[in-house]
Amino acid sequence: LTSAKAPLRLRLDGAALAANWRWCESRGAGAECGAAVKADGYGLGATEVVRRLAEAGCRTFYVATWAEAEALGDATVGLSFAVLHGVGRDDVSATLASSARPVLNTLAQVARWREIGGGRPCDVMVDTGINRLGVAPTEIGAGIAEGLNVDTLMSHLACGESAGGMNERQRKALEALRGSTSAKRLSLANSAGICLGPAFAFDLTRPGLALYGGVPRAEAEGAIRQVVRVEARVVQRRRIEAGESVGYGATFTAEEATELAILNIGYADGYLHGFSGKGRALVGGKEAPVVGRVSMDLTAIRANAVPELAEGDWVELQYDLPRAAAVSGLSQYELLTTLGQRFERIRD
């Protein structure tokens, strides 16, 4: 029990989350639209994300591990969950205690599920070129999934975010497996795949990034809304004279008298070094640039343009994902999943 308040705020815009899911769904030309909520809903809090998406009409969810499924507790009731890492050697008891189904990725997992699954449904991942997880198309052809109760036969795109022949090759490889298993449905598209058009949607899509405000491809620009807002507080305001420097390594030196505000956020919170000298705080419609290096728990901004900003005030950090990614050199995925433990997660 603690009386100390969380020092940082992470605002989750539930309406934007739901709108982004509906956009993904509308792009699927009648395909069902699921949601990837692994890594605690990409860092935003899986329980709340599942609740909001279920309200919007989402029924099928993907987590990476059985621990993630278990952590959702009652939030999974009435919904369909699949565990992307499948049923490993140490997962047997967790699998049997869960209502989620495994995504079987290897021949060993298929054999294990035959032994323990008792005819319960599973998904099967077939690797059509990413060479990450999944059985080979030839193995499906050879009948390794025969007799399994397969809900979804799925594959995953390697280069959905770019052009080139690989997307189409992977699409055809999955299409060629239609009817080769008992699968009720086929699934290929993540967020980027959804942008590639209805031919990639098959029966069920699995967006993650785009739900949370990420823009994987130009097709989603202007359609996807910002979901996450990051807020920090001013711990100290100070003024430095021309020639003085700021922070570790003295990487910023003032050319003139400069007003600073020191914020209580740093790389330990996921506001990583990529924002050093590049990030922006937003204060009442004005921008205040980050100066010097981001520290573990502190970040300095130039506050000349915001004389009203005082110790204890809250400021928003520019965290619109496509822009923040361009500025920081981090991926939109990393910007979400590295956000730390010091945030109060607020649902608007």
Ligand SMILES: *Cc1c(COP(=O)(O)O)cnc(C)c1O
């Ligand atoms: C994470 C993941 C997704 C979602 O991908 P995004 O790029 O975030 O849309 C879909 N399918 C699989 C198998 C995944 O691992």
